[in-house]
Amino acid sequence: MKRKSYLFLTLAVILVLSAVAIPASAKETAAPAQPAVAAQDAETLEIYITGLTEDTQTWFRETVFPAFEADHPGVKLEILTGGWGTFDTDVAGWITTGEGPDIVYLGSEYAATYGDLLADMDPYLADWEDLANFLPAALETATYDGHLRGLPLLMSPRPIFYRTDLFANPDAALPATFEESLAFVQENTVVGDAGVEKQGFMDIGGGLFDAQEFIGYIWSAGGELYNEDGTSAFDSEATAEALQFMYDRRRAVLPTEDTPGLPPIEGTPLASGVVVSGIFPMWNVPPTSDPIWENVAIGPYPAGANGEQLIQVFIDWLSVPEYVENKELAGEFLKFIGSKEYAIELNTVAGFTPVRTDAWDDIRANDPVWDQLLGLAEEYGRGFSDIRASAELRPLIVEQVTLFLTDQQSLEDTQAALKEAYDSILEANGYLD
Amino acid sequence: MANQYRLENIFWALGTVAFIAITSYLIGLVAKFLVKLRGFSETEQRKAFWGALFAGPWISGFFIFVAGPTLVSLYYSFTDYKLGKPIEWIGLENYRVLLKGEGTYGGRFKGAMFNSFYYAAIGVPLQIVTSLGMAMLLNREVKGIRLFRTIFYLPVILAGGPAVLLAWRYMFATNGGFVNVSLQRFADSFFLFDYIYRSVVYVIESLNGFYIGMAVRDDPIGPLKYTFPALLGLFLIGPLAFGEWEESKRNRARRIIEILGAVLVGVLFSKGLAANPINPVWTYAFGLAGVGIMLLNARAEKWSAIRTTQIIALVLIAASLVMTLEAANFDPTKGDTPKYLIALIVAALPLIVPFFGKWTTFTTKLMLAAAGILGVIIFVLLIPGQLDGGRLELIFRYLTFQSAIEQPNNMEYLEEVFPFETISTMWFYGSIIVVAAIAALLHERYPKQRRVFLYAAFIFFALIALNSFLDTRRYFQDFADIAKANGKPNYHFARFHEFADEYPENRRVPFWLTNDIWSKPSLVLITMWSSGAGMLIFLAALKGVPRSLYEAAEVDGASGVQKFFKITLPMISPALFYNIVIGVIASLQTFEMVFIIRTTETESSLMSAAFFLYQRTFQQLEIGQGSAASWILVVIIVGLTAMQFRFSKWVHYEA
Incomplete structure (x- = not known):
């Protein structure tokens, strides 16, 4: 009898604890009526990029993110990475169930695969004047049904x-x-x-x-x-x-x-x-x-x-899934990481080949092989898209x-x-x- | 922000603990209640409560993470569900497509199932022989035997690893790989080895080429489809027809009826499933099969087997009822549905009878009458269709040494008409069952009639086998002749012709992982290399064989072979049975190796059923069809395993 009482007591304590705990956590996350600064506290942007090395992740965390966070007070960035082995299942799980990172790294042929499950980013990106510097084949890859669904990050001719x-x-x-x-x-x-x-x-x-x-x-x-x-x-x-x-x-x-x-x-x-x-x-x-x-x-x-002769250009790009609430902020980050400065830095840090032709100058000047490759990509490139x-x-x-x-x-x-x-x-x- | 995440994690952890505690407590209460219901004492109830309480976390985990998803996947298998799109209930459509091999994915699933059966039928026996051989080698008391055992077991740990499979790729390289270079060296040095080696290459390539044509390419096999059942008839009826008739032969006849009957019912049931709506003939057929099995069991006084048969058959009929109604949108008056419902009721009635009262002579008579009625119904429904266009004439032609191919120069006839507008092979399989049943019934009471009947059946199957095979040669030649006359390549069994038409030249090497002919044998070889797990079990079993048995046999002058077959094999039969069951299950689930060693050119030839469902579910996100494929695989694995247990009398658990 005594043992039973102990058991009941323990259960009651656990129940009380969880009863207190769960509403507390609910209060913590659902706080739309809080003051502005508190609301901004909850603004986290999760970015998923596949196969990143430890060095590149560090570069994102220590160089890119602080700079973006400084420009956008109250916004916190987080980087996620994963292996290629689970890429398909991870990404499909997020995009189709509507729960996952705010920015998702995709391969060349995925715009048509996910179609309207990816957000139409034209309202946030179409007027960006830097788009003119992007390789047309690359933009084509990130486009579905005539609308940009994200921004190209790197290319592989x-x-x-x-x-x-x-x-x-x-x-x-x-x-x-x-x-x-x-x-x-x-x-x-x-x-x-x-x-x-x-x-x-x-x-x-x-x-x-x-x-x-x-x-x-x-x-x-x-x-x-x-x-x-x-x-x-x-x-x-x-x-x-x-x-x-x-x-x-x-x-x-x-x-x-x-x-x-x-x-x-x-x-x-x-x-x-x-x-x-x-x-x-x-x-x-x-x-x-x-x-x-x-x-x-x-x-x-x-x-x-x-x-006509052509070169297939494979583009890896950053997409914004439709489920993302703050698409504007996601668009801001895409423009930020897609800037000429970071395109060049990403080439140095991670070996990513820029999709911006205005970021090629240094690469072409220093490397005759890449000079030839990029020249051919510009002349014959066709994105592996749609x-x-x-x-x-x-x-x-x-x-x-x-x-x-x-x-x-x-x-x-x-x-x-x-x-x-x-x-x-x-x-x-x-x-x- | 970080604090918020930490807090959330703590809250979730506490919530989970609370959930587990409450669920375990409830499970304990249920267990206690159940024990109380059965009239056990207070102490026993308390024991049950605490036992279930501590098992509670596992039980709740099992329901949430195993049983729950399993049931959900069963539901998905009846839906058109692509991740990201709405779920739509489509009933049996996924099963129909896969079982009938319809369209791209039905065809691919069929090919994948053939590949999986190849791994089971070829791979498992070879693995058993290898592991038993290794175990016998390592069951000797020589210096350093432990080191050898470790070395032989090492591949089990290494085999599935990508690095080792990559090493196999190098070893199996066609040009300059270790295996081929070694084979060539041996062939160059010993002419006899060269001859044997090229003969083996020739046989493997021809057989695999044929298998690809039949299973992967789905080329029509023409009259050969009668050769297979006729050979099976010879193989099964032959031993019954010749030699002394004993009680064991009657039991063998019963086993033939049971195994073939179970397979036929399975095939008919899946064919019935594949039809939309379910064909009533199949319903009557498995009603008849159920009654037949019950009668046989009643004769052998196996009352529990009758109950099992009854339950299985009724479950199948209930499933058919749901499916039939589902096909008619649950409107029993729609279209032909009443006809199908009547079939279900008629088939179910005799199966229900033995539930009431004991099995008496009257029950036997009632069952025989039911079997007769069901037989007549099937006969009436099936025969007219089979007689259409003189289908039965084929049998007459083969019995009188004539060809059944009427238009040898017409490609359309060969491809579209001949294989389909001829008699169903089901008749042949059914005939084997009937012959075995009649032989068992005649038994010793009518020895002369039994002998004459079995001889006649044997001659019948022999003539069908011989003449359908000869006709197959004509059939294959017709394709070659038509292609030649049109100046085009012959694509009918192209891979078979490519390798079988010419004996391999000198220094010819196997292509191993680089082409579809050798990809499956390569995979089987790699699995043989990693047979250490089976070896370990055999080794333990061999250690358990009493030395005294061998000594006694030696005193009696038994040879090594006699000792192996009369002592070793029966004594290690439980281990052998275990290895066969586990091996068959594992081979039907082959996945990792296919995933790693496949290339563009070998993807189709290596694709296993497990790989197909992975591709369909996780790569193409077709959850509905993927789930249906996995349930078909589950049923096949369970069916094969059950059959192995049912026919495991050869396993001796005691000396």
Whole structure:
């Protein structure tokens, strides 16, 4: 009996404590009628940027945030970061449930994925005169349905790198068309008894096919992913041309599907001495100070019969979700971090390539490789944007195009399968009326 | 600001503690009440209260974090729910799409299920053999054996790690990788090894090429679809037909009926689910299956098994009732719904009977009558459809060595008409059940008739197997001929032809992780490498085998092989059973390895069911379909596990 009384007593104490505690916390958060200074106390802006190093986080906390907080008394900034492994689930969870950070870092193709779940930031950003200095391809990436949903933060141009010292014909010009590219890959590939010994071309995934690259070739063949009515344009001639080009290029490297590929490469493919050309991200090439760059030429994607050469520009940007209450403040921060001064500093601190062309001067003057890259991005750049239902499109492309490239499906069937499946995906996701 | 957060954290922590305390107290009270209801003493009630109180935190956690989400996911599986969009109730649509393999995602799920079954069917036996082999090696008293045991167990800790899988990528590199270079060196040095090695490569590539065509590409297999059930018939009926008939054969016949019956009911049920609304034929079919299983159990005087069958069948029928009504928006008068409801009632009635009173001879007669009526109904409903266009003629043709392909030069006929407008293979599986049932009924009372009947059945299945296989060769050749005549590549089973049409050249190497032919065998090899966990269990079991048994066998002059099969294997059968059950479950849930080792070109061929539901749920945010996929996987895993337990008589728990 005594033990029971103790138990009841303990429970009662806990209940009383929690009864006092919960209303107290509620009072603490819901205080709209408090004086102005107290209201500002509650104004916290949470910024989520993926994959930040400890140094970059420190720079945000110690340099950027105090400066912004000084300009905006009563506002407190906080930085959140996370790994790429959980990026998709974290971001999807926040944006779709309406609870999360005020500013969310997104990749290139996400504007169409989240659409109207991201705030229309035109009222806060459209009149900002600095926008004129942003690379148009970058702004395009952060735009959905004609409205800016945030501001680009960094860019990654994806051109083709050529090792000129490995060319079979040292005087050869960089290929500008699909036809020339095929001839180039054929000329620069060597297949021995054990398999491929020297590879004329390698895609970003280290193989001979990449879904994003396929989209790039559709564009450079003069095609688009969508028809005017919003349906998929995978049945277009440009898609057929891109597919055929990728197939022929594969055969130029691997004459048959049972030809072993290159031996494993240690280090970066560009420096391996066995890869003549390829598409590589900047983190997978030697540092631009490496002497190897004296023998590296950079060029855009080759073009199809009715298209133009281009370079895919991947943009990482800061979006403002629709659930954010103080969009104006979020807009203020975007303008702040998007200023020329911080764009240059971010390049130094974190290696982020600025999306503002007026922040390129120093970089271009000091680094001939970046000078060339940025020049090409300006001339040929096309943002990897407006990719609708991207999470479903990629596996679809991988599934169907692989069948075609490995001789398991005809070109016509591949196009038909892509078109049919993507149309149903677009419809299910509300992109078609 | 920071203080506010700190305070909030403290308040939440206190609130949580209070919640746990109150919930645990309530759980304790419930436990006490339940014990009181059962008439236990005050002391027992107090014990129950305190026991439940201390288990309370776990129980409340279980309900909140396990049972709750599980039920919510069950609800989501009946909805069209994409994260960020409103939830819409769509009934069985997700299940229908996935079970029928409809559209992009249905097809992908089907491929993923085939891949998962590959991991289970090929991977688990190989893993068992490897781990048992390792355990037997390490069950010797040699110097430094502990070090060896540690070394063999190490891969279990390392296997799932990205670094180790990356190392496997290097080792499995087609050109210059350690494995291929070693194989080539051996092949260069020993001609016999070269021959065996290339033969193995040829067999693996051909089989996997065929598997890709059938499972991933979904190419039509034509007459081969009759070869599989006919071979199964041969495999099951053969041992019954030949040799001495004993009681064990009758039991085997019963097992055949039970296993095939359960699989057939499962297939019919899922097909019935996939139909919209549920086809009444399937309802009658599983009513009949339920009655049949009850009759067999009554004959064997297994009364608890009758109750289990009854409950399972009634649950299925109740589920069908809900689904049928749901398809009609809960309007029982709408369209054909009354027809379906009548089917459900008719199928359910005989299943309810054994609930009342004891099972008597009258019950048996009643059940036999019910089975007859259900059989006639199915026959009447099904036969006309099967006779359409002379479908049954196919059997006659195969029994008289004729081809069933009528238009060998017509691609449309081969692709669209032939596989679909022919007799359903279900008849063949059903025939096996019927043959086994008749054999069991004839038993020893009619030995001559039984023998003649089983011989006839064996010849029937042999003729169907042989002639459908020969027809399959014609069928495949027809595709090749049409493609050749049109000057186009033959895409029908393209991967199979690519590797099977030519014996591998000298110095030919496996492509391991770089293509779809070798990706699955590579994954199986990596899992074999990490069989240490199974090895440990086998090792413990081997240690428990009494030495005296071996000594006695040695005195009797038993050989090593005899000792292994007659002593070791039966004695370690509980460990073997455990490893098989766990292995099958784990292989059906394969995820991490697929996630890490897949490349653009091997993604489809490696995609497992678990990876499919991850992709659908967490990458594409289709919570509804992802949940349905996970529930289908749950049912399959539970079904397979239950079946393994049901047929685990070979497991000896005592010496």
